[in-house]
Amino acid sequence: MQEALESFDQTLPTNSWVHIVERKGKTRIHLSPLPAQSEPISLTRIKLELVRRWPMTSLLDILKEADLSIGFSDCFKSAASRENLEHTQLQRRLLLCLFGLGTNTGLKRIIAGDHGVSIDELRYAQRRYINKEALRAAIAQVGEDVNPTSRAVQAGYLRSEVRTQVPPQRCNAVKTKALVHR
Secondary structure (H helix, E strand, O other), rough: HHHHHHHHHHHHOOOOOEEEEEEEEEEEEEEOOOOOOOOOOOHHHHHHHHHHHHHOOOOHHHHHHHHHHHHHHHHHOOOOOOOOOOOHHHHHHHHHHHHHHOOOOOHHHHHOOOOOOOOOHHHHHHHHOHHHHHHHEEEEEEEEHOOHHHHHHHOOOOOOOOOOOOOOOOOHHHHHHHHHHH
């Protein structure tokens, strides 16, 4: 660590990517943006395969279809004692929030589309339902449904030595789906 700091200190005055600037009486370090990296070949192949299989399909449509077949939106529960939203309204708001946050589009840009929800409704759904534990449970549920090894373990086709531990934070929908697959 000491060696890295000494190297940084020695090269800082001649580094073209770093500039020391004065703003409002304070010294700031300004970093120039790095040039864009080339896209990985594997990502290009995945994109081409998606376009080949499902032309003109949006990512939001894929997210919605995944939720309809897997039911991962059931992992998002409110901490409140009761919920007044209908399941379909909550599902629509959750999917729009997850899409906006996951693609770094933002909730304000999501409402620019004709989805029939307001920014306040999306913020409410984000604040009330989307948290770290629920996201982990939803990701685990999608992973279990997509991963064939996980399905084989659930069905009992793999030896017990090969089985992996199932995360304890799974939501009830995962447990129900696992029972249906058996």
